Amino acid sequence: MARKKDDINSTEKLLNVIRGKSQEKPGIEKLTAAKPGKKTAKILDISSAKHAADKKRYTVGVDYGQGFIALAKTIKAADGRPMLLDHKVIKYDHLTTKNTPEFNNILKSALVSFCGSFANCSIWTMMPAGEVNVHYLKIPQVPKKQLENVVYWTAKKETSFDEKESLFDFEIQAEITDQGLPKYLAMAYTAPKAEVEKIKRLFSGIGVPLAGITIAPFAIQNIFRSGWLTQEEENYASLFIGNDFSRIDIYSRQNLVMTRGIKTGTSSMVEAIVDSFAERKGNIRLDFLEAKKILMSLGPDGEKLSRTDPGFTLREDEILEMIFPVWERLARQVERTLQYYASSVGYQKVEKIFIASSMIAYNPILIYMNDQLGVKTEFFDPFAGHASYSGAQSLTLSERTWIVPILGLSLSDNKRTPNAIFTYLEKNKEIRVARINRGIFAAFAAALAVCVGAIIYQAVEMSSFAAKRGQLQNQLSAYNPVLSTEQISQMADDVKKYRRGTRQYAQRYLAAAAIGEISSVTPANIKLINFKIAPPASNPAPDKAAQEKNRDIAIEGVIFGERDMLESLLAQYVMKLENSPIFGEVKIKKSSINNFRKSEILHFTLEGKVG
Numbered sequence: 001m002a003r004k005k006d007d008i009n010s011t012e013k014l015l016n017v018i019r020g021k022s023q024e025k026p027g028i029e030k031l032t033a034a035k036p037g038k039k040t041a042k043i044l045d046i047s048s049a050k051h052a053a054d055k056k057r058y059t060v061g062v063d064y065g066q067g068f069i070a071l072a073k074t075i076k077a078a079d080g081r082p083m084l085l086d087h088k089v090i091k092y093d094h095l096t097t098k099n100t101p102e103f104n105n106i107l108k109s110a111l112v113s114f115c116g117s118f119a120n121c122s123i124w125t126m127m128p129a130g131e132v133n134v135h136y137l138k139i140p141q142v143p144k145k146q147l148e149n150v151v152y153w154t155a156k157k158e159t160s161f162d163e164k165e166s167l168f169d170f171e172i173q174a175e176i177t178d179q180g181l182p183k184y185l186a187m188a189y190t191a192p193k194a195e196v197e198k199i200k201r202l203f204s205g206i207g208v209p210l211a212g213i214t215i216a217p218f219a220i221q222n223i224f225r226s227g228w229l230t231q232e233e234e235n236y237a238s239l240f241i242g243n244d245f246s247r248i249d250i251y252s253r254q255n256l257v258m259t260r261g262i263k264t265g266t267s268s269m270v271e272a273i274v275d276s277f278a279e280r281k282g283n284i285r286l287d288f289l290e291a292k293k294i295l296m297s298l299g300p301d302g303e304k305l306s307r308t309d310p311g312f313t314l315r316e317d318e319i320l321e322m323i324f325p326v327w328e329r330l331a332r333q334v335e336r337t338l339q340y341y342a343s344s345v346g347y348q349k350v351e352k353i354f355i356a357s358s359m360i361a362y363n364p365i366l367i368y369m370n371d372q373l374g375v376k377t378e379f380f381d382p383f384a385g386h387a388s389y390s391g392a393q394s395l396t397l398s399e400r401t402w403i404v405p406i407l408g409l410s411l412s413d414n415k416r417t418p419n420a421i422f423t424y425l426e427k428n429k430e431i432r433v434a435r436i437n438r439g440i441f442a443a444f445a446a447a448l449a450v451c452v453g454a455i456i457y458q459a460v461e462m463s464s465f466a467a468k469r470g471q472l473q474n475q476l477s478a479y480n481p482v483l484s485t486e487q488i489s490q491m492a493d494d495v496k497k498y499r500r501g502t503r504q505y506a507q508r509y510l511a512a513a514a515i516g517e518i519s520s521v522t523p524a525n526i527k528l529i530n531f532k533i534a535p536p537a538s539n540p541a542p543d544k545a546a547q548e549k550n551r552d553i554a555i556e557g558v559i560f561g562e563r564d565m566l567e568s569l570l571a572q573y574v575m576k577l578e579n580s581p582i583f584g585e586v587k588i589k590k591s592s593i594n595n596f597r598k599s600e601i602l603h604f605t606l607e608g609k610v611g
Contacts, residue, residue: 057075057120057121057122058073058074058075058085058120058121058122059073059074059075059121059122059123059124059211059410059411059412059413060072060073060111060114060115060121060122060123060124060410061073061074061124061125061219061406061407061408061409061410061411061412062107062111062123062124062125062406062409063125063126063405063406063409064098064107064125067091067092067093067096068089068090068091068092069089069090069092069106069107069110070087070088070089070090070403070405070406071086071087071088071089071090071110071111071114071406072084072086072087072088072403072406072407072409072410073085073086073087073114073115073121073410074407074410074411081226081227081228082226082227082228082411084391084407084410086114086391087391087403087406087407087410088110088114089403090106090110092106099198099202104202104205104206105206107202107206108206108207108208111123111206111208118208118209122211122212122412123203123208123209123210123211123212124210124211124212124213124214124409124410124412124417125199125203125210125212125213125409126213126214126215126216126219126405126409127191127195127196127199127213127214127215127420128195128215129215129216129217129247129259129261130245130261131191131192131195132189132190132191132215132420133159133161133189133190133191134187134188134189134217134256134259135155135158135159135187135188135189135190136185136186136187136188136257136258137151137154137155137158137170137185137186137187137188138176138178138183138184138185138186139151139154139172139183139184139185139186140181140183140184141175141182141183141184147172147184148424148428151170151172151186151188152168152170154186155168155170155188155190159188159190161190165192165193165194166190166191166192166193167190167191167193167196167420167423168188168189168190168423169188169189169191169418169419169420169423169424170186170187170188170189170424171186171187171418171424172184172185172186173185173186173187173255173257174253174255187255187256187257187418189418191420196213196420196421199213200213200421210421211412211419211422212412212414212417212419212420212421212422213419213420213421214409214412214417214418214419214420216240216247216249216405216408217238217247217249217256217259218256218417218418219405219406219408219409219411219412219417220238220249220404220405220408221249221251221254221255221256221408221416221417222408222409222411222412222413222416222417223382223404223407223408223411224251224254225254225255225416226411226413226416228382228407228411229382231352233351233352234252234253234348234351235250235251235252235347235348235349235350235351236250236251236350236351236352236353236354237249237250237251237338237350237352237353237354238251238353238354238355238356238380238404239334239353239354239355239356239369240355240356240357240405241265241266241330241355241356241357241358241359242265242266242357242358243265243266243267243358244265244267245261245262245263245264245265246261246262246264246265246330246333247259247260247261247262248260248262248334248337248338250337250338250341250350252347257341257347258337258341260337262330262333262334262337264326264329264330264333265358266292266295266357266358266359268326268329269295269323269326269327269359270288270291270292270295271291272322272323272325272326273286273291273294273295273311273319273322273323274286274287274288274291276321276322277291277310277311277322284310286310286311290309290310290311291311293305293309293311294309294310294311294314294319295319295323295359296359296360297311297319298316298319298320298359298360298362299360299361299362299363299398301360301361301396301397301398301399302360302362320364327365327368327369328372331368331369331372331373334353334369334373335372335373338350338373338375349375350375351375351376352375352376352377352378353369353373353375353376353377353378354378354379354380355369355377355378355379355380355401356379356380356401356402356404356405357398357401357402358402359398360398361379361396361397361398361401366378366379379397379401380401380404381397381400381401382400382403382404382407383395383400414427510533510551510610511533513582514533514553514582514583514610515531517580517581517582517583518531518555518577518583521573521576521577521580522557522573523573525559525560525561525569526557526558526559526560526569526573527557527558527560528555528556528557529556529557529558530554530555530556530557531553531554531555531556532553532554532555533551533552533553533610534551534552534553551609551610552607552608552609552610553583553606553607553608553609553610554589554605554606554607555577555605555606555607555608556603556604556605556606557603557604558594558596558601558602558603558604559573559601559602559604560599560601563593563600566593566600566601566602567591567602569602570588570591570602570604574586574587574588574606577606577608582610583608583609583610584608584609584610585608585609586606586607586608587606587607587608588604588605588606589605589606589607590603590604590605591603591604591605592604
């Protein structure tokens with residue numbers, strides 16, 4: 001980082017600007033001017049976007065702190081870019097404590113008034129960034145099914161978080177090469193479950209559906225990822241100077257790559273004013289609110305002191321001398337952070353710093369930070385160079401920088417914003433449900449296609465059958481034969497003659513058929529000794545059924561096998577004959593065990609009917 005050799009000289013230089021001893025005041029204006037090449041997403045005026053909001057779902061960001069509730073509402077334009085519809089800041093008694101019935105009523109009333117119907121909005125809020133630990137991991141490139149486990153156990157090894165008390169989430173940001181090996185760069189974070197549950201209970205208790213919980217660094221990341229602002233610089237940072245702390249967030253190609261909290265804020269400046277004033281005035285010691293009023297009087301947007309205020313006689317350069325040590329301490333901490341980022345993490349140096357603050361947007365702090373850090377510095381004004389949002393016209397520069405986090409929060413989306421109540425586990429469940437739904441839809445679509453095809457086929461077939469039916473009816477109507485009694489009698493005699501010939505043919509070959517059938521059903525372990533078929537009676541019965549009853553058979557044979565299985569084998573053989581279409585009423589006439597070649601065989605005689 002570029003740094004002046006003599007910090008006192010740079011401080012004197014700035015004091016000269018304030019005292020009017022230098023001609024560098026035009027440079028102050030230049031630092032706050034928007035860069036001509038900066039691109040900003042289209043901002044929609046409330047009046048022109050009201051109709052669109054009635055038809056489209058919009059996103060509402062809710063931020064609340066000691067004495068204020070900030071709200072912002074955005075919607076997607078037809079081209080997919082975000083548009084700001086409205087923003088609002090509600091101030092209440094700073095003595096009102098959070099999570100009390102009084103605060104809950106104020107929050108609910110503000111949301112109902114601002115959102116209208118909760119069914120049409122996706123509501124996001126923030127948890128303290130200091131409660132969340134953000135880490136960056138280099139993960140080997142493994143199959144997608146194994147990626148989640150690899151990220152989880154790598155984070156578990158490097159951070160040692162307790163999954164019972166902390167929730168874990170991650171996102172893959174890029175593919176990198178580390179020591180010649182391809183890897184994934186993953187951003188992982190852990191957040192205390194107790195804090196997340198407390199926020200969820202707050203909103204559920206007032207009947208407000210909550211879509212997401214994130215932190216300020218991710219909210220600001222939304223401003224770049226959503227296309228609201230695009231930067232020519234690849235590496236840039238956001239410095240937020242808060243009341244009790246400050247935070248430096250570094251971004252590379254729209255991705256948050258480093259965040260660090262700094263224990264220096266406007267309260268440190270207020271304390272410095274209290275101590276310096278006591279040294280100057282002896283026994284007179286300011287209280288905190290009086291000193292804060294002196295600090296907030298700086299700059300064109302500040303509230304000027306009245307004659308009754310203790311610091312009314314202080315000149316601007318005197319106030320700056322009081323708070324310079326705090327600025328210097330803040331600059332040194334930011335400088336060390338930027339040096340660590342450029343050297344240890346291995347990225348290129350930061351090329352631009354955006355400053356947002358809870359104090360007044362005061363130009364000298366830009367000059368000081370730019371001079372100390374050697375990095376182009378400007379206030380984080382999301383509306384610079386744009387006047388299409390009517391609400392921005394009435395805002396001072398301080399107010400525009402102050403609403404940066406809430407604007408970023410209103411640009412939240414599960415596709416680009418880490419969400420403490422919709423982690424990768426919930427995303428996986430949603431993907432599985434969506435996959436199942438797609439499968440069900442595809443199955444129903446296929447079934448519908450089959451049904452439609454079947455209906456079309458049946459319709460074509462019915463049309464074809466109707467045509468054939470018409471043709472046959474025409475042929476039938478054209479054919480009208482007249483049959484006489486003699487012709488009908490002749491046809492009946494021909495039928496009888498045919499049946500008689502058929503029966504004779506069957507009687508003639510019945511014996512051969514019986515022999516063939518007995519051969520096919522007789523197993524190898526049964527040897528037939530004799531097979532007889534009785535000849536037809538001399539006076540045959542008048543019909544075929546009676547003749548068949550007179551045809552008897554006699555079967556004699558032996559069965560080879562185990563002694564205790566011979567009877568069972570005979571019974572099986574009888575059943576086979578019974579099941580034959582030729583034989584029927586088969587009965588065992590005689591069976592006996594005989595010895596044959598030193599083994600026992602079963603000699604049997606069967607009787608039955610054939611036909």
